[in-house]
Amino acid sequence: MFTxxxxxxxxxxxxYSLDRLRAYYALRVSNNDTLLADYIPPTVDGVRRRxxxxxxxxxxxxxxxxxxxxxxxxxxxxxxxxxILEIGTLTGTSAIYFANALKRSGIKGxxxxxxxxxxxxxxxxxxxxxxxxxxxxxxxxxxxxxxIVGDANKTLASLSDLTFDLCFVDAxxxxxxxxxxxxxxxxxxxxxxxxIFDNTAFVKVIKYTDTPVPVTADSKPLDLxxxxxxxxxxxAIALHEFNEYIRKDTRVEVVMLPLxxxxxxxxxxx
Ligand SMILES: C[S@@+](CC[C@H](N)C(=O)[O-])C[C@H]1O[C@@H](n2cnc3c(N)ncnc32)[C@H](O)[C@@H]1O
Numbered sequence: 001m002f003t004x005x006x007x008x009x010x011x012x013x014x015x016y017s018l019d020r021l022r023a024y025y026a027l028r029v030s031n032n033d034t035l036l037a038d039y040i041p042p043t044v045d046g047v048r049r050r051x052x053x054x055x056x057x058x059x060x061x062x063x064x065x066x067x068x069x070x071x072x073x074x075x076x077x078x079x080x081x082x083x084i085l086e087i088g089t090l091t092g093t094s095a096i097y098f099a100n101a102l103k104r105s106g107i108k109g110x111x112x113x114x115x116x117x118x119x120x121x122x123x124x125x126x127x128x129x130x131x132x133x134x135x136x137x138x139x140x141x142x143x144x145x146x147x148i149v150g151d152a153n154k155t156l157a158s159l160s161d162l163t164f165d166l167c168f169v170d171a172x173x174x175x176x177x178x179x180x181x182x183x184x185x186x187x188x189x190x191x192x193x194x195x196i197f198d199n200t201a202f203v204k205v206i207k208y209t210d211t212p213v214p215v216t217a218d219s220k221p222l223d224l225x226x227x228x229x230x231x232x233x234x235x236a237i238a239l240h241e242f243n244e245y246i247r248k249d250t251r252v253e254v255v256m257l258p259l260x261x262x263x264x265x266x267x268x269x270x
Contacts, residue, residue, distance in 0.1 A: 029067055030074070043139035044069070044096055050131070051091045062090055064170070064198070068260060069097030072168065072196060075265075076101035079194045081165035082118065087152045087179055088171035088198075089123035092132035092145070098168070099141035109143030114162055119145040122152040122171070153178055160186035170198040173235040176242040184251070191268050195252075200243055201262020202236040 008016060008024070016024075044066070052060040064072070076084070076098060082105075084098050102118055103109075111117055123129050129147040136142040148155050152171055156179060167189050169179050176197060183189050246254050246266060257263040 029070055043135070044093055046138065047091055047093050047096065047135045050135070051093075054131070059090070063093035064097070065260065068198075068263065069094065071259075071263075073097050073101035073104070075194060075196070076166060077105055079165055079192065080105070081193075082107055083116075083162070083164045083166075084119045085159070085162075085164040085167045085183075085188065086119060086121040087156065087167070087169045089121040089132045089147050090128050092121075092135040092139075094168060094170065095119055095121045095132065095145045096135065096139045096141055098166075099136070099139070099144035102144060103141070107144075109141070116162065117144055117146045120159065120162070120164075121145055121147050122155050123147060123149060124151050124171070125149070153182075156182050157186075160188060162188060163190055164188055165190050165193045166196065167193070168196045168198070173199060173242075174238045176239065177245055180242070180246065189268075191270075193267070195264075195266035197242075197264040197266065199235075199261040200239055200256055200264040201258065202239055 008021075013021070048060060048063060051063060072094065075081075081102070084102070086095055086098065089095060098119055099109075107118055109117065121132070123132070126149045129149045132145075132147055133142065136145050148159075153175055160182070164183075167183055169176060171179070180195070180197075183195075189195060243256070243264070246252060246264070251268060252266050253269050255265045257265065
Protein backbone atom coordinates (compact mmCIF):
# COMPACT_ATOMS: atom_id res chain seq x y z
CA MET A 1 0.00 0.00 0.00
CA PHE A 2 1.42 3.37 -0.99
CA THR A 3 1.47 6.36 1.27
CA UNK A 4 0.98 9.96 0.21
CA UNK A 5 4.45 10.74 1.59
CA UNK A 6 6.06 9.16 -1.49
CA UNK A 7 5.05 12.20 -3.57
CA UNK A 8 7.85 13.45 -5.82
CA UNK A 9 9.50 16.70 -4.80
CA UNK A 10 9.43 19.69 -7.14
CA UNK A 11 13.00 18.87 -8.23
CA UNK A 12 12.18 15.21 -8.82
CA UNK A 13 9.18 16.24 -10.87
CA UNK A 14 11.47 17.80 -13.47
CA UNK A 15 12.70 14.33 -14.42
CA TYR A 16 9.18 12.85 -14.51
CA SER A 17 7.45 12.11 -17.81
CA LEU A 18 3.79 13.10 -18.00
CA ASP A 19 2.90 9.41 -18.16
CA ARG A 20 4.74 8.77 -14.91
CA LEU A 21 2.94 11.66 -13.27
CA ARG A 22 -0.39 10.38 -14.59
CA ALA A 23 0.42 6.96 -13.18
CA TYR A 24 1.14 8.61 -9.84
CA TYR A 25 -2.27 10.32 -9.84
CA ALA A 26 -4.10 7.25 -11.11
CA LEU A 27 -3.43 5.74 -7.68
CA ARG A 28 -4.24 8.92 -5.82
CA VAL A 29 -7.68 9.95 -6.98
CA SER A 30 -8.54 10.79 -3.39
CA ASN A 31 -6.50 12.72 -0.82
CA ASN A 32 -7.42 10.17 1.81
CA ASP A 33 -5.21 7.11 1.63
CA THR A 34 -7.24 5.40 4.33
CA LEU A 35 -10.25 5.82 2.10
CA LEU A 36 -8.37 4.36 -0.84
CA ALA A 37 -7.12 1.50 1.26
CA ASP A 38 -10.70 0.84 2.28
CA TYR A 39 -12.11 1.28 -1.18
CA ILE A 40 -9.67 -0.85 -3.09
CA PRO A 41 -9.55 -3.87 -0.85
CA PRO A 42 -7.44 -6.76 -2.17
CA THR A 43 -10.65 -8.76 -2.33
CA VAL A 44 -11.92 -6.65 -5.25
CA ASP A 45 -8.85 -7.75 -7.17
CA GLY A 46 -9.68 -11.31 -6.18
CA VAL A 47 -13.25 -10.89 -7.46
CA ARG A 48 -11.93 -9.59 -10.78
CA ARG A 49 -9.38 -12.36 -11.17
CA ARG A 50 -11.96 -15.02 -10.34
CA UNK A 51 -14.54 -13.52 -12.71
CA UNK A 52 -11.93 -13.33 -15.46
CA UNK A 53 -10.84 -16.92 -14.79
CA UNK A 54 -14.37 -18.32 -14.93
CA UNK A 55 -16.02 -16.16 -17.59
CA UNK A 56 -13.29 -14.40 -19.57
CA UNK A 57 -12.71 -10.77 -20.46
CA UNK A 58 -16.13 -9.89 -21.88
CA UNK A 59 -18.00 -10.67 -18.65
CA UNK A 60 -15.20 -9.51 -16.34
CA UNK A 61 -15.21 -6.12 -18.11
CA UNK A 62 -18.81 -5.60 -16.96
CA UNK A 63 -17.63 -5.00 -13.38
CA UNK A 64 -17.09 -1.40 -12.40
CA UNK A 65 -13.48 -0.26 -12.21
CA UNK A 66 -11.68 1.10 -9.15
CA UNK A 67 -12.19 4.77 -9.84
CA UNK A 68 -15.93 4.30 -10.34
CA UNK A 69 -16.04 2.32 -7.10
CA UNK A 70 -14.23 5.10 -5.25
CA UNK A 71 -16.52 7.75 -6.75
CA UNK A 72 -19.66 5.79 -5.90
CA UNK A 73 -18.37 5.23 -2.38
CA UNK A 74 -17.80 8.97 -2.06
CA UNK A 75 -21.39 9.56 -3.20
CA UNK A 76 -22.63 7.12 -0.55
CA UNK A 77 -21.03 9.40 2.04
CA UNK A 78 -22.28 12.55 0.32
CA UNK A 79 -25.95 11.54 0.42
CA UNK A 80 -25.57 9.93 3.83
CA UNK A 81 -26.83 6.65 2.45
CA UNK A 82 -27.93 3.98 4.89
CA UNK A 83 -29.79 1.73 2.47
CA ILE A 84 -28.75 0.96 -1.09
CA LEU A 85 -30.51 -0.79 -3.94
CA GLU A 86 -28.40 -2.23 -6.72
CA ILE A 87 -29.81 -3.68 -9.94
CA GLY A 88 -27.15 -5.88 -11.55
CA THR A 89 -24.90 -7.77 -9.10
CA LEU A 90 -22.73 -9.82 -11.45
CA THR A 91 -19.98 -11.22 -9.21
CA GLY A 92 -20.22 -8.44 -6.64
CA THR A 93 -17.59 -5.80 -7.38
CA SER A 94 -19.81 -2.70 -7.15
CA ALA A 95 -21.68 -4.08 -4.13
CA ILE A 96 -18.38 -4.59 -2.29
CA TYR A 97 -17.45 -0.95 -2.89
CA PHE A 98 -20.87 0.14 -1.59
CA ALA A 99 -20.55 -2.08 1.48
CA ASN A 100 -17.12 -0.66 2.29
CA ALA A 101 -18.52 2.85 1.93
CA LEU A 102 -21.38 2.07 4.33
CA LYS A 103 -18.89 0.61 6.79
CA ARG A 104 -16.83 3.79 6.58
CA SER A 105 -19.98 5.79 7.37
CA GLY A 106 -20.49 3.69 10.50
CA ILE A 107 -23.55 1.85 9.17
CA LYS A 108 -23.92 -1.55 10.80
CA GLY A 109 -24.44 -4.73 8.80
CA UNK A 110 -27.11 -7.36 9.44
CA UNK A 111 -30.83 -7.56 8.96
CA UNK A 112 -32.76 -4.50 10.20
CA UNK A 113 -36.41 -3.90 11.11
CA UNK A 114 -37.41 -4.14 7.43
CA UNK A 115 -36.08 -7.71 7.39
CA UNK A 116 -33.30 -6.78 4.96
CA UNK A 117 -29.57 -6.03 4.96
CA UNK A 118 -28.40 -2.48 4.12
CA UNK A 119 -27.72 -3.36 0.46
CA UNK A 120 -30.18 -5.28 -1.68
CA UNK A 121 -28.71 -6.34 -5.01
CA UNK A 122 -30.82 -7.87 -7.78
CA UNK A 123 -29.61 -10.22 -10.49
CA UNK A 124 -31.32 -12.55 -12.89
CA UNK A 125 -28.56 -15.16 -12.69
CA UNK A 126 -28.42 -17.62 -9.79
CA UNK A 127 -24.93 -18.57 -10.93
CA UNK A 128 -23.60 -14.98 -10.69
CA UNK A 129 -25.46 -14.49 -7.39
CA UNK A 130 -23.83 -17.55 -5.85
CA UNK A 131 -20.34 -16.43 -6.86
CA UNK A 132 -21.13 -12.92 -5.58
CA UNK A 133 -22.25 -14.32 -2.21
CA UNK A 134 -18.97 -16.22 -1.87
CA UNK A 135 -17.09 -13.05 -2.78
CA UNK A 136 -19.02 -11.10 -0.12
CA UNK A 137 -17.99 -13.61 2.53
CA UNK A 138 -14.37 -13.38 1.46
CA UNK A 139 -14.54 -9.56 1.46
CA UNK A 140 -16.04 -9.57 4.96
CA UNK A 141 -19.21 -7.78 3.83
CA UNK A 142 -21.76 -10.58 3.61
CA UNK A 143 -23.78 -9.08 6.47
CA UNK A 144 -24.19 -5.91 4.37
CA UNK A 145 -25.47 -7.39 1.11
CA UNK A 146 -28.31 -9.68 0.16
CA UNK A 147 -28.80 -10.82 -3.40
CA ILE A 148 -32.29 -11.46 -4.72
CA VAL A 149 -32.37 -13.62 -7.82
CA GLY A 150 -34.91 -13.07 -10.59
CA ASP A 151 -35.81 -10.71 -13.37
CA ALA A 152 -35.47 -7.31 -11.69
CA ASN A 153 -38.56 -6.13 -13.57
CA LYS A 154 -40.45 -8.48 -11.21
CA THR A 155 -38.29 -8.59 -8.06
CA LEU A 156 -38.12 -4.79 -7.94
CA ALA A 157 -41.89 -4.50 -7.77
CA SER A 158 -41.91 -6.93 -4.82
CA LEU A 159 -39.69 -4.51 -2.87
CA SER A 160 -41.96 -1.52 -3.39
CA ASP A 161 -42.56 -1.05 0.35
CA LEU A 162 -38.88 -0.27 0.93
CA THR A 163 -37.09 3.06 0.69
CA PHE A 164 -33.48 3.52 -0.37
CA ASP A 165 -31.02 6.41 -0.27
CA LEU A 166 -29.12 5.37 -3.36
CA CYS A 167 -30.17 3.25 -6.33
CA PHE A 168 -27.45 1.98 -8.66
CA VAL A 169 -28.84 0.68 -11.95
CA ASP A 170 -26.42 -1.49 -13.92
CA ALA A 171 -28.45 -4.40 -15.37
CA UNK A 172 -30.05 -4.87 -18.81
CA UNK A 173 -30.21 -1.49 -20.49
CA UNK A 174 -33.56 -2.13 -22.17
CA UNK A 175 -35.25 -2.12 -18.76
CA UNK A 176 -33.79 1.17 -17.47
CA UNK A 177 -37.06 3.09 -18.09
CA UNK A 178 -39.06 0.47 -16.20
CA UNK A 179 -36.59 0.37 -13.29
CA UNK A 180 -36.65 4.16 -13.12
CA UNK A 181 -40.42 4.48 -13.22
CA UNK A 182 -41.02 1.62 -10.76
CA UNK A 183 -38.64 3.19 -8.24
CA UNK A 184 -40.03 6.72 -8.69
CA UNK A 185 -43.70 5.71 -8.79
CA UNK A 186 -43.39 3.67 -5.58
CA UNK A 187 -41.30 6.30 -3.74
CA UNK A 188 -38.51 3.75 -3.37
CA UNK A 189 -35.85 6.46 -3.57
CA UNK A 190 -35.77 9.06 -0.80
CA UNK A 191 -36.45 12.62 -1.92
CA UNK A 192 -32.81 13.48 -1.05
CA UNK A 193 -31.55 10.25 -2.57
CA UNK A 194 -29.46 9.57 -5.63
CA UNK A 195 -29.86 7.43 -8.72
CA ILE A 196 -26.72 6.24 -10.49
CA PHE A 197 -27.33 4.82 -13.98
CA ASP A 198 -24.34 3.12 -15.54
CA ASN A 199 -23.37 2.94 -19.24
CA THR A 200 -25.67 5.78 -20.33
CA ALA A 201 -23.26 7.06 -22.99
CA PHE A 202 -23.10 3.65 -24.74
CA VAL A 203 -19.41 3.96 -25.68
CA LYS A 204 -16.25 4.80 -23.84
CA VAL A 205 -16.65 8.54 -23.68
CA ILE A 206 -13.18 9.18 -22.39
CA LYS A 207 -9.94 7.32 -22.47
CA TYR A 208 -7.68 7.93 -19.53
CA THR A 209 -5.27 10.13 -21.41
CA ASP A 210 -7.77 11.84 -23.74
CA THR A 211 -9.68 15.00 -23.20
CA PRO A 212 -13.45 14.43 -22.86
CA VAL A 213 -15.39 14.04 -26.09
CA PRO A 214 -17.75 16.99 -26.37
CA VAL A 215 -21.36 15.91 -26.72
CA THR A 216 -23.30 18.53 -28.63
CA ALA A 217 -27.04 19.02 -28.72
CA ASP A 218 -27.26 17.61 -32.26
CA SER A 219 -25.05 14.55 -31.67
CA LYS A 220 -26.62 11.37 -32.97
CA PRO A 221 -26.73 8.59 -30.39
CA LEU A 222 -24.58 6.17 -32.34
CA ASP A 223 -21.92 8.38 -33.78
CA LEU A 224 -20.04 9.63 -30.78
CA UNK A 225 -16.39 9.63 -31.72
CA UNK A 226 -13.49 8.46 -29.65
CA UNK A 227 -14.21 5.06 -28.22
CA UNK A 228 -14.78 1.43 -28.85
CA UNK A 229 -18.42 0.32 -28.82
CA UNK A 230 -18.99 -1.97 -25.87
CA UNK A 231 -22.68 -2.63 -26.18
CA UNK A 232 -25.05 -3.56 -28.94
CA UNK A 233 -26.90 -0.96 -30.97
CA UNK A 234 -30.19 -2.12 -29.45
CA UNK A 235 -28.80 -1.16 -26.09
CA ALA A 236 -27.54 2.15 -27.42
CA ILE A 237 -30.96 3.03 -28.79
CA ALA A 238 -32.69 1.99 -25.56
CA LEU A 239 -30.23 4.06 -23.55
CA HIS A 240 -30.64 7.02 -25.87
CA GLU A 241 -34.40 6.90 -25.37
CA PHE A 242 -33.92 6.58 -21.64
CA ASN A 243 -31.52 9.54 -21.58
CA GLU A 244 -34.03 11.68 -23.48
CA TYR A 245 -36.81 10.56 -21.16
CA ILE A 246 -35.04 11.55 -17.95
CA ARG A 247 -33.61 14.70 -19.52
CA LYS A 248 -37.18 15.89 -20.16
CA ASP A 249 -38.50 14.70 -16.79
CA THR A 250 -39.04 17.90 -14.82
CA ARG A 251 -39.13 15.97 -11.53
CA VAL A 252 -35.40 15.35 -11.68
CA GLU A 253 -32.03 16.88 -12.42
CA VAL A 254 -29.52 14.82 -14.40
CA VAL A 255 -25.77 15.04 -14.92
CA MET A 256 -24.04 12.53 -17.17
CA LEU A 257 -20.43 12.10 -16.12
CA PRO A 258 -18.16 11.48 -19.14
CA LEU A 259 -16.44 8.56 -17.44
CA UNK A 260 -16.06 5.06 -18.82
CA UNK A 261 -19.25 4.42 -20.78
CA UNK A 262 -21.11 7.29 -19.12
CA UNK A 263 -22.49 7.46 -15.58
CA UNK A 264 -25.70 9.44 -15.08
CA UNK A 265 -26.40 10.94 -11.69
CA UNK A 266 -30.06 11.76 -11.15
CA UNK A 267 -31.69 13.47 -8.18
CA UNK A 268 -35.11 14.90 -7.42
CA UNK A 269 -35.32 18.66 -7.84
CA UNK A 270 -37.38 19.40 -4.74
C1 LIG B 1 -23.00 -4.96 -15.98
S1 LIG B 1 -23.39 -6.37 -15.03
C2 LIG B 1 -23.39 -5.73 -13.40
C3 LIG B 1 -21.99 -5.40 -12.91
C4 LIG B 1 -21.90 -5.12 -11.44
N1 LIG B 1 -22.73 -3.99 -11.06
C5 LIG B 1 -20.46 -4.87 -11.06
O1 LIG B 1 -20.00 -3.72 -11.10
O2 LIG B 1 -19.77 -5.83 -10.76
C6 LIG B 1 -25.08 -6.60 -15.39
C7 LIG B 1 -25.78 -7.69 -14.58
O3 LIG B 1 -27.18 -7.54 -14.80
C8 LIG B 1 -27.78 -8.81 -14.77
N2 LIG B 1 -29.09 -8.73 -15.46
C9 LIG B 1 -29.34 -8.67 -16.79
N3 LIG B 1 -30.66 -8.60 -17.02
C10 LIG B 1 -31.26 -8.60 -15.81
C11 LIG B 1 -32.61 -8.55 -15.38
N4 LIG B 1 -33.63 -8.47 -16.24
N5 LIG B 1 -32.85 -8.58 -14.05
C12 LIG B 1 -31.85 -8.66 -13.15
N6 LIG B 1 -30.55 -8.70 -13.51
C13 LIG B 1 -30.25 -8.68 -14.81
C14 LIG B 1 -26.78 -9.73 -15.45
O4 LIG B 1 -26.98 -11.07 -15.06
C15 LIG B 1 -25.44 -9.11 -14.98
O5 LIG B 1 -24.95 -9.81 -13.86
